Amino acid sequence: MRRATDEREKRVDASDVEALPGKGVKGVVDGDIIRVGNRRWLAENGVASFPDEVLSNFEASGKTAVIVASEAHILGVLAIADAVKDDARDTIEELEQMGIEVWMITGDNERTACCVAEEVGIQHVMAGVLPGDKSAKVEGLRKLGRVVAMVGDGINDAPALAAADIGIAMGTGTDVAMEAADIALMRGNTHGVIDAIRLSNATMKKIRQNLFWAFIFNSLGIPLAALGLLSPIVAGAAMAMSSVSVVSNSLLLRRLKLGRGMPAVKP
Structure with missing residues (x-):
């Protein structure tokens, strides 16, 4: 939006806008149905040809590729990425030294998820998980006999935080996530998870x-x-x-x- 404003691009209005969790958003612009979302969803709606090289380059660099398309044609590709917290890798290493197995549950595609996981040192990845399925993944781990602590900060993380044995919400997250969690960290750095575990162990x-x-x-x-x-x-x-x-x-x-x-x- 900022770049479009800087370049004085004409703003267009959309009607009949509908958001589909885990897939994308669609609306009508100047009489045409425009979809913005992931490759799988657009393929289900008749888009057959994709700029594979562009998508692969984005995914290989840890970015999520979001495609903009009309009824059957690609109009553009957006790259979206969350900045990895500076202390994330150190936190993962310390958790593993404590004997805690770390998993990443994300809605990103497998290639993007694995790229980010490799950057922070996570060995176990669940990719392509829809927002409504995160809690089911947590329940699946619990059924395997694991004691699960879920760390999250978004609205979509709230059900999984509630389903886990211990839900830990980041202080910079949404109110819904913090309300659903058992522990709310005061700050947004991931090392607070280590502090919470140490404090809990010392208290017990x-x-x-x-x-x-x-x-x-x-x-x-x-x-x-x-x-x-x-x-x-x-x-x-x-x-x-x-x-x-x-x-x-x-x-x-x-x-x-x-x-x-x-x-x-x-x-």
């Missing part, structure tokens, strides 16, 4: 420690009290010490050093 460790010491206090105190060998004053002091130890141990979480992103856990 503290919970186990607190339960252990509470069990010890009660295991020693209750039998002594039942036998009349424990003064009520001493029992009260021991109970207070138990509470103080639990709170003090929990406060040690403040010393946990996180990376570049700080997660906020929804209540």
